[in-house]
Amino acid sequence: MxxxxxxxxxxxxxxxxxxxxxxxxxxxxxxxxxxxxxxxxxxxxxxxxxxxQADWAVVVENVRLYLHGRFPVEQVGRSWSWLGLLGALFLVTLMPARMLPRPVLRLLPLLWILILPIGLLLLAGGLGLEPVKSRFWGGLQLSLLLTLGTVLMALPLGILLALARRSSLPLLRWLTTGYIELTRGMPLIAVLFFGQLMIPLFLPEGWTFNRVLRAVLSLGFFVGAYMAEDVRGGLQAIPRTQLEAARSLGLSPLLTIALVELPQALRTALPSLANQCVASLQSTSLLAYLGLIELLGISRSILGNPDYLGRHLEVYIWLALLYWAVCILMTSLARRLERGLNVTGHH
CATH class of the missing domain: 1.20.5 (Single alpha-helices involved in coiled-coils or other helix-helix interfaces)
Structure with missing residues (x-):
């Protein structure tokens, strides 16, 4: 032919x-x-x-450590369950909207919010499950848990900070601006050290937070300052004519923010916010220096084993592939959300 x-x-x-x-x-x-x-x-x-030439036995023999850390072997099914639920939620979210029933589409935001408490319940124990202390959490499960906790804390905080920085109250505006600029001017490793050492000093006597929660709080307050600037940029991109139109329709300032400003600002800022989410995952690697055994911490402990001396290249290539795969999923999720918002915006 x-x-x-x-x-x-x-x-x-x-x-x-x-x-x-x-x-x-x-x-x-x-x-x-x-x-x-x-x-x-x-x-x-x-x-x-x-x-x-590479000896990949260092990876094959330690896959369980990379996925679950030192989670008890007899309880590892709980870790698998949470990772499976999270993976299924990723796949469902990435599916074309026309293939999903309308009730599922409406429930997706709630499911993403609930996946964190579900993970905490499965990993920490409760409701009849045997308790597992946070020092046994690790690997991919811990990195994803830290990232989800950071994002779910930092995004609402960033929105509130962005709105406060545009407030007509001078004191609120100055305090918010000072917090954002001070936080953005500090290295993250210093913030993490301060969080681990200083948060317990501000708690009432007898109260305590485990290291995982202190890490989430430190990362959340840090990333929230960056997200605030992303949201503020989205707010500044809204034409003033839309705000004047909302005022002429009799909308209150609160309704104007909720119905007119924030939807458009978040749509504009979505690519930058997605970058912050990816950076949050990558930033969890710094927690290895604070004793948490997330992905980098697991790799450091494996390389300390005399049986795997000199296998740094294999370990770090595998680690880079793991981070790359998760980052690709996160960016794909952001692009899927951006397409959905654009379609909604056109309608």
Missing amino acids: GESPRSGSGSRQLLLRIRRGLFASPLDTVITVVLAVLCGGGLWSFFHWVVL
Whole structure:
């Protein structure tokens, strides 16, 4: 069968585009060839090492530690249950809206809010489940738990801070601005150390927070300051004519914020907010230096085993792939939400 005229024309256009982009001049040709040789050689060496030289036993033999940390073996089904629920929620959310019943679509936001307390109930114990102390939590389960807790705390806090920074009350505006600028000017590792050491000093006598909750509070207050600036940027993008129209319709300031300003501001700020969520996951790796055994902490403990000495490259490549996979899921979720909001906005 002969090639259709349309496909032949498309092939010629593709070849012409490649020639213009990569071989437009002798210098472009030399640069393209040199880069192709360097990249090809690097990829060949890397895959040769991955297939023939790397010892992946350090990963295969410790998959349970990477997923569940030191969670008791007899209770590990609870950790699997929560990770399975979270994975199913990701998949359902990423499915096209036309494939989901309307009640499920309406329940999705509530399910994302409830997944954190469900995880705490399954991991910590309660309602007949045997208690498991937080020092046994670890690996992927702990990293995801910290990220969810941080986001669910930081987003409402960021919205309130953004609104307070635009307040007509000078004292509230100054205090909010000072908090945001002070927090954004501090390194995260210092905030985490302060949270672990200072939060107990502000609690009433006899009260205590475990290290996981202190980490969530520290990350939440830190990320909330950045989210506040993202939301404030979205608020500033709203034309003043819309606010004047809302005022002319008799909407109160509170209704104007809830029905006119915030929906549009959050839609505009969504890409930046998604970046903060991904950064929150990556920031959990710093907690390894505070004794929490999340993904990086697990890797450090594995590399301390004499049986795996010298296997740093395998461990950190596997760790990078894990972080990359979760980050890809989070960004896909953000793009799915952005498309849904855009469709809603057009209607």
